[in-house]
Amino acid sequence: MRAVAQAQPNIALVKYWGKQNLADNLPAVGSLSITLDSLWTRMEVEFSSELRNDRLLIGGHHDDEMLARVSGCLDQVVGTDRDRAIIQSETNFPIAAGLASSASAFAALVMAADAACGKSHELLSLARMAGRASGSAARSFYGGFVELRVDGRRIDTVQLLKDDEWPLHVVVAITAETAKPLGSTEAMIRSAESSPFYSSWVERQDEDLGAAREAVGERDFAKLASVAEHNCLKMHSVMWTSRPSIVYWNRATLSCMQTVRELQNSGVPVFFTIDAGPQVKAVCLPAAADQVAAALQETSGVSRVLQSNLGHGARLVASA
Numbered sequence: 177m178r179a180v181a182q183a184q185p186n187i188a189l190v191k192y193w194g195k196q197n198l199a200d201n202l203p204a205v206g207s208l209s210i211t212l213d214s215l216w217t218r219m220e221v222e223f224s225s226e227l228r229n230d231r232l233l234i235g236g237h238h239d240d241e242m243l244a245r246v247s248g249c250l251d252q253v254v255g256t257d258r259d260r261a262i263i264q265s266e267t268n269f270p271i272a273a274g275l276a277s278s279a280s281a282f283a284a285l286v287m288a289a290d291a292a293c294g295k296s297h298e299l300l301s302l303a304r305m306a307g308r309a310s311g312s313a314a315r316s317f318y319g320g321f322v323e324l325r326v327d328g329r330r331i332d333t334v335q336l337l338k339d340d341e342w343p344l345h346v347v348v349a350i351t352a353e354t355a356k357p358l359g360s361t362e363a364m365i366r367s368a369e370s371s372p373f374y375s376s377w378v379e380r381q382d383e384d385l386g387a388a389r390e391a392v393g394e395r396d397f398a399k400l401a402s403v404a405e406h407n408c409l410k411m412h413s414v415m416w417t418s419r420p421s422i423v424y425w426n427r428a429t430l431s432c433m434q435t436v437r438e439l440q441n442s443g444v445p446v447f448f449t450i451d452a453g454p455q456v457k458a459v460c461l462p463a464a465a466d467q468v469a470a471a472l473q474e475t476s477g478v479s480r481v482l483q484s485n486l487g488h489g490a491r492l493v494a495s496a
């Protein structure tokens with residue numbers, strides 16, 4: 177009746193932005209991501225017939241804000257007629273600041289809940305259930321390079337390469353430690369309703385996915401860099417041109433992008449990507465990791481850098 181699972185965040189190189197269907201949280205577009213190794217979320221789920229309500233503790237503190245979303249996710253995995261649970265989450269990186277903490281959290285939650293109630297759903301079913309809570313969470317069930325496809329009214333997930341089949345390194349430049357001002361769901365709805373660029377974003381996504389898939393297949397870093405930066409800047413253009421505009425960046429975000437450009441100009445194999453927050457993720461070949469980390473650490477406004485190789489998908493840590 178108790179299980180603990182761990183999942184790592186993933187970083188999208190071709191982004192999910194927009195919902196086809198709000199009720200099922202079905203993405204409007206496919207996406208392609210890399211799963212990280214050294215950042216993690218651990219979720220412990222313990223069901224008990226003695227509890228009257230679910231209880232959620234994040235980093236040891238009761239959290240009622242996220243409770244409804246977490247309870248809804250447990251209902252999906254176990255069914256609504258279930259014992260209540262104590263859910264405890266620990267994470268080793270800042271949450272809700274554009275570091276994909278919801279991806280690792282809901283992947284770990286679904287995997288732990290499934291084991292704790294003895295359901296043993298197959299991996300794709302778990303990914304679909306987590307995806308209903310957080311679109312990007314479906315990708316954290318797989319390691320390495322992962323593509324999420326939207327197939328009619330469902331999602332499909334494909335592992336394109338394992339983490340050791342093309343080792344890349346990620347340096348995350350932290351430019352703000354506070355929670356983001358606007359959640360991604362609200363921001364996506366606003367983008368779809370008001371940005372004049374939204375329809376072209378959706379229409380052109382398959383082109384970017386095709387180019388990224390090819391780049392991954394050929395281990396072509398320059399090709400992957402080009403499509404990933406382009407796709408990221410398109411997503412942010414959609415946000416910027418929404419009404420009211422959605423700007424997650426701060427001054428240091430732009431300074432970090434400049435740092436990455438300077439590194440590129442001196443021949444360093446690196447590119448940036450940015451999600452729904454002000455942090456900059458620099459993806460590079462492993463040999464360039466120290467140089468990229470040092471340059472970002474010295475960039476004005478960066479409080480610290482986190483580093484990670486690529487890692488595995490969600491896994492069970494304990495179950496009883």
Ligand code: PMV
Nearest residue numbers: 188191192310311312451452
């Ligand atoms: O999974 P959500 O609802 O937190 O949305 C994730 C959106 C982005 O991180 C901006 C892009 C992505 O594909 O991860």
